[in-house]
Amino acid sequence: MNGTKCKITSIVSYPERGEGGNNRYRGNCSPRLIEDLIGFFKPAEICDYMCGSGTTRAAAENLGIASRIYDLHSGFDIMNSDIQERPEFIFWHPPY
Numbered sequence: 001m002n003g004t005k006c007k008i009t010s011i012v013s014y015p016e017r018g019e020g021g022n023n024r025y026r027g028n029c030s031p032r033l034i035e036d037l038i039g040f041f042k043p044a045e046i047c048d049y050m051c052g053s054g055t056t057r058a059a060a061e062n063l064g065i066a067s068r069i070y071d072l073h074s075g076f077d078i079m080n081s082d083i084q085e086r087p088e089f090i091f092w093h094p095p096y
């Protein structure tokens with residue numbers, strides 16, 4: 001299940017992880033989840049303010065849409081930073 005024909009459910013499983021991001025990064029998810037969300041909601045751009053290893057960017061590139069990604073590890077602290085753009089669509093995978 002991937003791309004435009006997906007049905008969104010509250011439980012997902014991707015036995016084949018797909019390409020993009022780093023599955024050794026703590027808390028990383030399959031890029032296929034993000035690709036399915038893009039395929040379902042069809043945003044023109046996706047933003048991620050806790051991007052970790054960059055899975056959101058990879059998913060956006062796989063589907064040919066724009067992305068803006070940020071993280072504490074590259075100097076963006078969401079607790080103390082303004083969000084410059086007014087995003088249409090955000091993928092947010094906070095630390096736990």
Ligand SMILES: C[S@@+](CC[C@H](N)C(=O)[O-])C[C@H]1O[C@@H](n2cnc3c(N)ncnc32)[C@H](O)[C@@H]1O
Pocket residue numbers: 021022025026027028029049050051052053054055056070071072073076077078079093094095096
């Ligand atoms: C669960 S990981 C995200 C994993 C990511 N989806 C990926 O593709 O690898 C959570 C991320 O939140 C970032 N983070 C934690 N506190 C933050 C803060 N105050 N501002 C921005 N990013 C923060 C961490 O650096 C970490 O990369």
